[in-house]
Amino acid sequence: MGMWLVGLLSVQGDCTLTIDKTLLSRVTEFAMRKYDGMDSTHGREHAEKTVRLALYIAGHEGADPVVCQLGALLHQYHPENAGLVDEFLRSIGLDPRRREEVVHCVQCVELDTIHLARTLEARVVFDADKLQTLGPFGLVREVAYRTTSLGADLREAVRAAMRLHQQVPKLLQTGTARRLASAASSIMEGVFQMIDEWDRLSFLGSGEVGLDSQLGAGRSPL
Numbered sequence: 180m181g182m183w184l185v186g187l188l189s190v191q192g193d194c195t196l197t198i199d200k201t202l203l204s205r206v207t208e209f210a211m212r213k214y215d216g217m218d219s220t221h222g223r224e225h226a227e228k229t230v231r232l233a234l235y236i237a238g239h240e241g242a243d244p245v246v247c248q249l250g251a252l253l254h255q256y257h258p259e260n261a262g263l264v265d266e267f268l269r270s271i272g273l274d275p276r277r278r279e280e281v282v283h284c285v286q287c288v289e290l291d292t293i294h295l296a297r298t299l300e301a302r303v304v305f306d307a308d309k310l311q312t313l314g315p316f317g318l319v320r321e322v323a324y325r326t327t328s329l330g331a332d333l334r335e336a337v338r339a340a341m342r343l344h345q346q347v348p349k350l351l352q353t354g355t356a357r358r359l360a361s362a363a364s365s366i367m368e369g370v371f372q373m374i375d376e377w378d379r380l381s382f383l384g385s386g387e388v389g390l391d392s393q394l395g396a397g398r399s400p401l
């Protein structure tokens with residue numbers, strides 16, 4: 180088990196300590212197999228942030244921290260692999276109620292599946308994951324992911340990240356996450372405005388500045 184998770188166990192109080200350590204260690208190991216096969220924006224740091232945010236939100240919303248912690252750890256399997264998570268949790272003997280609730284978190288973690296959520300814990304895990312698409316951190320992360328892993332060009336990646344900033348806050352499920360998102364949004368307003376302004380300065384001819392006409396044909400645009 181990673182040291183950061185041991186640290187979390189010690190700071191979250193008695194509730195979190197009800198997880199059997201061997202079991203948590205096996206879930207972590209299974210979860211890391213997923214993160215280790217992904218790009219750096221979805222690596223172990225993403226796992227850690229999702230768990231920390233989920234426990235933070237759970238604490239403020241009165242959600243079950245054990246289900247939120249396990250759901251956050253396993254969320255990256257995504258709804259299409261929820262069956263695999265279910266199978267794994269059966270194999271390690273997690274009690275059926277918790278297993279069902281954790282699998283439900285995994286099933287609901289996408290933008291197009293969150294409407295299926297019927298538990299507070301699934302909403303918490305969704306929020307913990309999606310908050311990481313917002314704010315300065317979210318912008319950098321989304322652009323890095325889209326350019327390096329999806330092969331998007333830079334402008335397309337920035338525009339997609341900006342669209343997420345419009346879309347995600349409306350889908351957040353808890354008051355705690357909405358408060359965090361609104362702090363991030365107020366910072367990003369000015370940033371996006373500046374990106375729009377820079378985008379309008381086209382150096383290739385059709386924009387307001389139209390430097391091509393000033394530079395003359397055949398010359399490199401800077």
Ligand SMILES: [Fe+2]
Nearest residue numbers: 225254255308
């Ligand atoms: Fe994720």
